[in-house]
Amino acid sequence: MADLGRAALVLCLGLSLYAVVAGAYAAHSRKRRLAASAANALLASFGAAAVASAVLFSALWRHDFSFAYVADSTSLDLPLGYTLSAFWGGQEGSLLLWLLVLTGYSAAAVLLNRRRTRDLVAWAVPVLGVVAVFFSFLLVAVASPFVTQAAPLDGQGLNPSLQNPYMLAHPPLLYLGYVGLTVPFAFAMGALLSRRTDERWLVATRRWTLTAWTFLGVGQLLGAHWAYVEVGWGGYYAWDPVENAALMPWLAATAFLHSVMVQEKKGMLRVWNVLLVILAFCLSLFGTFLTRSGILNSIHSFTESSIGPWFLGFIALVTFGSLALLFLRLPLLRARTRLESAISREATFLYNNLLLVALCLTIFWGVVFPIVSEVVRGEAVTVGPPYYNFFLKVFGLPLLLLMGIGPLIAWRRASLAGLRRTFAWPLGAALLAGVVLLALGAGSSPVGLVGYTFCAFVLASILGEFFVGTRARRSLSRESWPAAFSSLVARNRRRYGGYVVHAAIVLLAIGVIGSSVYDSTAEAKLGPGQTMNVGNYALTYTDLQERETANAREVRAEVAVSRDGRALGIVRPGKNSYPVEDQVSNEMAIRSDLVTGEDLLLIAEQVNPDGTVHFRALVLPLVNLIWLAGAVFLAGALVTLWPDAREQRRLALRAEGRLVDA
Amino acid sequence: MSRRSNPARLVIALSVAAILAVFLLYTSVAGGTPSLKPSELQGRTGIVTLAGLVIAPVRGDAHGSGLRFELRDIGGSGSVPVRYRGSVPDLFRAGRHITLTGELRNGVFVGKPGTLVTKCPSKYTAKKQT
Numbered sequence: 153m154a155d156l157g158r159a160a161l162v163l164c165l166g167l168s169l170y171a172v173v174a175g176a177y178a179a180h181s182r183k184r185r186l187a188a189s190a191a192n193a194l195l196a197s198f199g200a201a202a203v204a205s206a207v208l209f210s211a212l213w214r215h216d217f218s219f220a221y222v223a224d225s226t227s228l229d230l231p232l233g234y235t236l237s238a239f240w241g242g243q244e245g246s247l248l249l250w251l252l253v254l255t256g257y258s259a260a261a262v263l264l265n266r267r268r269t270r271d272l273v274a275w276a277v278p279v280l281g282v283v284a285v286f287f288s289f290l291l292v293a294v295a296s297p298f299v300t301q302a303a304p305l306d307g308q309g310l311n312p313s314l315q316n317p318y319m320l321a322h323p324p325l326l327y328l329g330y331v332g333l334t335v336p337f338a339f340a341m342g343a344l345l346s347r348r349t350d351e352r353w354l355v356a357t358r359r360w361t362l363t364a365w366t367f368l369g370v371g372q373l374l375g376a377h378w379a380y381v382e383v384g385w386g387g388y389y390a391w392d393p394v395e396n397a398a399l400m401p402w403l404a405a406t407a408f409l410h411s412v413m414v415q416e417k418k419g420m421l422r423v424w425n426v427l428l429v430i431l432a433f434c435l436s437l438f439g440t441f442l443t444r445s446g447i448l449n450s451i452h453s454f455t456e457s458s459i460g461p462w463f464l465g466f467i468a469l470v471t472f473g474s475l476a477l478l479f480l481r482l483p484l485l486r487a488r489t490r491l492e493s494a495i496s497r498e499a500t501f502l503y504n505n506l507l508l509v510a511l512c513l514t515i516f517w518g519v520v521f522p523i524v525s526e527v528v529r530g531e532a533v534t535v536g537p538p539y540y541n542f543f544l545k546v547f548g549l550p551l552l553l554l555m556g557i558g559p560l561i562a563w564r565r566a567s568l569a570g571l572r573r574t575f576a577w578p579l580g581a582a583l584l585a586g587v588v589l590l591a592l593g594a595g596s597s598p599v600g601l602v603g604y605t606f607c608a609f610v611l612a613s614i615l616g617e618f619f620v621g622t623r624a625r626r627s628l629s630r631e632s633w634p635a636a637f638s639s640l641v642a643r644n645r646r647r648y649g650g651y652v653v654h655a656a657i658v659l660l661a662i663g664v665i666g667s668s669v670y671d672s673t674a675e676a677k678l679g680p681g682q683t684m685n686v687g688n689y690a691l692t693y694t695d696l697q698e699r700e701t702a703n704a705r706e707v708r709a710e711v712a713v714s715r716d717g718r719a720l721g722i723v724r725p726g727k728n729s730y731p732v733e734d735q736v737s738n739e740m741a742i743r744s745d746l747v748t749g750e751d752l753l754l755i756a757e758q759v760n761p762d763g764t765v766h767f768r769a770l771v772l773p774l775v776n777l778i779w780l781a782g783a784v785f786l787a788g789a790l791v792t793l794w795p796d797a798r799e800q801r802r803l804a805l806r807a808e809g810r811l812v813d814a
Numbered sequence: 815m816s817r818r819s820n821p822a823r824l825v826i827a828l829s830v831a832a833i834l835a836v837f838l839l840y841t842s843v844a845g846g847t848p849s850l851k852p853s854e855l856q857g858r859t860g861i862v863t864l865a866g867l868v869i870a871p872v873r874g875d876a877h878g879s880g881l882r883f884e885l886r887d888i889g890g891s892g893s894v895p896v897r898y899r900g901s902v903p904d905l906f907r908a909g910r911h912i913t914l915t916g917e918l919r920n921g922v923f924v925g926k927p928g929t930l931v932t933k934c935p936s937k938y939t940a941k942k943q944t
Contacts, residue, residue: 385901506829514837521846534863535846546836677877737904757901758877766877768901 325371332364397439581612652788666774853892900927
């Protein structure tokens, strides 16, 4: 079996090498049949990667401990779901997942585009091939998942703290996001190589970017939610290098999704878009490298491994190669129109892009700062959450504001009178919200107050857009309000789906601001019958209970919760100890208020032999809006992704029309 | 269109300048924390982050007089006694890699509350065969 897996990987390497060499030669000398053959080799490499993956899955399924990989990461008593999820648990398996997803995406992208954009695909094939060659080479020569050994009786097992449903979904979602960014990159390079630098590569890859970006976004939120409910330190994001590794390509892709619209509409920012695609792809490689190389001190301390230098070399190759190509093609990428006014839709997009990229790069700087300072000063200096929080405020708040301005402002040049008219309603709403919040005491944090005022501004402007659009549609078609609303959204999926995503970002901002600047915490050591206060909650420790379960001893403190004198029930924070694994896990109690979105977290930090308990309590206002934001984000992304034949035709026509003009 | 009246250049130049200014401002106001191995701590003053391996025995009470243990270089032999009060992550125990922020006082590294971070064992690692 292992031989079959190894053979499939070698075949995959051979096929993708062929796709690179034959594909590049065919594209260069315009040999159509050879190009088709290279594309077919890329399709076949997906088959080979699928066979290799099937071998590993079946080995996991059968608990075949003669596979070193299976023995190292599973055991006989591990439930089936977690056994199979060990596929992406270790390094070799996750590289194989990269390869599988990459070849799968490549095959689909080639199949869907080979008729419409043949000249682009001819060059995209060898570029996709290069990435596939890199990963299959690693799997064949450096980190093979098919190393065999004399089978031990049982495997080493899986860490209990990671036997969690979130860990089934979180890593593959992130991979689907990371790898998905390869497709727009390959088509951008294809456009440069083929000198077809019109807008077609954007049209061909918009959905791929959106898909990858959606996976990355949802994957990160799942990770945050897992950290919040399971790890039990009372937070959801710690600016850890590995968390940042996923955030950076997401920010770059967000910038790209916006600037693409400027290029489609006005033919501007063409160099910038290629740069963003290169940045997003390199950051996704860098993210994989960070999580897998162990180069940085991270909460996720993955074992230091042999693939680090290879990755670094590949990242350098991709960066320099693509930048050199971009430089060579600069004359082809002149903008057809210019920015006419600093107050216009396209200028707002530009500001949005600068802020997103600035945020992305400052995070990057923070992540690599320990390495840079080690080289420069001989001492690794880490920057902590204060650094990131500072820049999140500096760049994030203006971004939030722009989200309300951008959609309302006119293309080309906005007139002052027009501005006054469009902004009267959202500005009024924001001012009103600001005054009300001030009266409610939100002034205790100026950042929070400013942030919430901006949130109100953006929400008002989004609602206004929906209202104005629906009203216009209704007066045109005499439909009922709901019918007019749904046909409005259906006819402009990108625009209104985008607004829904904006609303999700506002919800996220509300949740993050509420839980990080208006939170309260308290700590106390309580004996039975004693009470502590946090926020406007009173917590009375009543009783300590112990229970033996199949594999753990559970200790729970019973705590009666009341708010403003009203009893709200009992929560039970505690600890589980697992004697076999010799491990303790903190079982935090969360009491969510679904009306206000507020969470009360209670952690039994330490249970003393005399029956006293050291508690830590946190009140995080509005934190549940973060998880709600995830659902809204997904809904908005699905609206924009939903196939819309009319729009695709329109865009393709426009791009072709441009080609004729030029 | 003349160069003077093209706001794009101006906008980009101004934005880049603003970003740089913010950046310099930040780096001059608040620096990062040096991260060291226990063996590099000798004679060091000020707040640093220590990364190392927890050596048994771990004594004391994290919410009373403080937890006391030795922290040793990962893959080395230098070590330093540590005292820490505050929240302790689940995975903390002898034999684990941790990072802790604090400062050296009279030969003992005193951690700041809430800065003790246990590294997650690599996603799916072997059980410790102790």
